[in-house]
Amino acid sequence: MTHAIAIVGLGKIAQDQHLPTLAASDTLHLAGVVSGHAKDLDVPVARTITELKAAVPDLVAVSLCTPPMARTALIEEALSLGLDIMVEKPPAASVSVGERYAAMAREAGRALYLTWHSREASGVGPAAEWLSARTLRRVSIAWKEDVRVWHPGQEWIWEPGIGVFDPGVNALSILTRLVPGTELHAATLKYPSDREAPIMADLTMARGETEIAAEFSFDQRGPQTWTMTLETDDGTAELREGGGRLFLDGAEVAVPEGTEYGRLYRRFAGMIGTGAIDADLSPFRLVADAFMLGRHERVGAFRWDD
Numbered sequence: 276m277t278h279a280i281a282i283v284g285l286g287k288i289a290q291d292q293h294l295p296t297l298a299a300s301d302t303l304h305l306a307g308v309v310s311g312h313a314k315d316l317d318v319p320v321a322r323t324i325t326e327l328k329a330a331v332p333d334l335v336a337v338s339l340c341t342p343p344m345a346r347t348a349l350i351e352e353a354l355s356l357g358l359d360i361m362v363e364k365p366p367a368a369s370v371s372v373g374e375r376y377a378a379m380a381r382e383a384g385r386a387l388y389l390t391w392h393s394r395e396a397s398g399v400g401p402a403a404e405w406l407s408a409r410t411l412r413r414v415s416i417a418w419k420e421d422v423r424v425w426h427p428g429q430e431w432i433w434e435p436g437i438g439v440f441d442p443g444v445n446a447l448s449i450l451t452r453l454v455p456g457t458e459l460h461a462a463t464l465k466y467p468s469d470r471e472a473p474i475m476a477d478l479t480m481a482r483g484e485t486e487i488a489a490e491f492s493f494d495q496r497g498p499q500t501w502t503m504t505l506e507t508d509d510g511t512a513e514l515r516e517g518g519g520r521l522f523l524d525g526a527e528v529a530v531p532e533g534t535e536y537g538r539l540y541r542r543f544a545g546m547i548g549t550g551a552i553d554a555d556l557s558p559f560r561l562v563a564d565a566f567m568l569g570r571h572e573r574v575g576a577f578r579w580d581d
Contacts, residue, residue, distance in 0.1 A: 276298070276305045277303055278303050278304070278352070278544060279306035279331060279333045279335055279336075280304070280306060280329070280334070280339070281305070281307040281309060281327055281334055281336075281545035282294070282305065282308050282337075282340055283309040283310075283337050283340060283349060284341030285310040285313045285340070287425075288340055288341060288572050289340040292392075292535075292536045293338060293340055293363075296534065297529075298526065299537070300541075302544035303543075303544050306334050307320065307321065307327045307334065308320045308321075309324055312580065315332070320512075324358070324391045325352060325356065328358070331502055334357040334358065335358060335359060336358055336360065336361065336543070337353050337358050337359075338360075338363070338543075340430040341363075343366065343416040343437075344431070346366075347372060349564060350376055350380075351379070354379060354432040356567060357383075358385065358485075359386035359387070359543075359547045359548070360385065360386070360387050361390060361539070362388065362389045364390055364448070364558075365559060366389040366556065367559075368436065368561070369560055370560055370563045371559065373556050376554060379551055380550075385550060386543075386546040387551075387552050387553070388539075388542065388554075389554045390539050390543075391452075391558060392535040392536060393446070394448050394518075395536075395539055396449070396517055396523030396534040396535055397518070397520075397533065398520055398530045399449055402505070402512050402518075403513055405523065405537075409432075409507035409508060409510070410507055410509075411505060412484075412507055413486045414485065414503065414504065414505050415487075415503070415506075416445040416446050416488065416489035416490065416563045417489075418459055418501050418502075419490070419491065419492035419499065419501075420493065420501070421493070421499065422474075422494070423579060426441070433471060433472045435472060437472050438466075439472070439473050439474055439475055439491045440476070440491070440565070442491070442520060442581040443491040443562070444488070444558050444559065445517065445568045446489060446503065447489075447562065448502070449514065450480075450487070450489075450561075453505065454482050455461050456482045456483075457481070457561065458465075458482065459479070459565055459568060460481060462477065462479065462564075462569035462570070463476065463477045463569060463570050464476050464566070464569040464570070465572045465573075466571060467573075467575065468574065468575060469576040470579060473569075474491065474574065475490075475492045477489070477491075480561070501515070501517035503518070503553070510524045511523075511524055523534055524561070539573055
């Protein structure tokens with residue numbers, strides 16, 4: 276028996292990751308989609324969660340893949356219908372709003388999973404195990420990608436508080452798993468002259484004596500870069516390709532098979548019907564700290580067709 280789940284919001288990430296993952300799942304099945312523009316699907320499509328629940332009475336859960344700005348109303352609606360909820364990152368438009376979600380789900384007695392897909396990259400778990408027996412000295416992060424490739428024409432990505440932190444929070448989600456208790460001390464945020472969110476960011480962080488530096492870019496042409504280097508008292512680990520590959524002292528090591536979203540949905544399937552809450556906001560708090568402490572610089576205007 277599989278659980279009936281619906282996707283709410285059918286943008287690029289839902290089409291690229293969520294739909295194929297559910298198609299391959301042996302614990303969940305796609306029972307419908309909530310979207311204003313979905314077509315050519317073999318499942319019911321509705322404009323609201325309430326309409327879809329009426330059409331699919333056995334629906335037990337939703338996966339929210341909408342932009343983060345309007346999720347509170349969707350979560351309220353889903354909880355009122357007795358549905359468990361999985362949320363794509365970033366979880367909300369602000370930390371204070373995101374903090375409400377766990378209390379709302381707890382009061383309703385429903386499961387809530389605020390996901391960080393990069394934490395489920397194949398190399399992250401082995402890296403955490405390797406670090407557990409060592410003293411971490413320094414962390415260097417380079418997370419640089421092209422917004423034109425990953426969010427073509429999506430103006431919501433330039434809303435205040437997002438920009439380069441849409442991919443940057445992926446690095447921070449891995450960091451806060453490997454180095455819990457990380458604090459942000461300073462940041463430089465570079466804003467296009469015609470946008471309200473940064474296109475680049477340099478962060479200075481630390482945990483105790485461990486120095487942590489990150490460079491983020493949303494304007495990386497050519498090969499994309501997602502690396503994290505962890506220097507310890509007994510060797511160096513490097514996560515490449517967003518955490519999908521792990522190198523120890525320069526030599527690549529085997530990592531578990533499977534996909535990030537496959538692991539997310541497997542975890543969520545086990546939460547359905549239990550009332551479990553997984554709502555860690557520590558990566559999001561570092562983003563908020565960067566906006567609070569960051570020095571602003573203006574750079575050239577952004578163009579989608581450059």
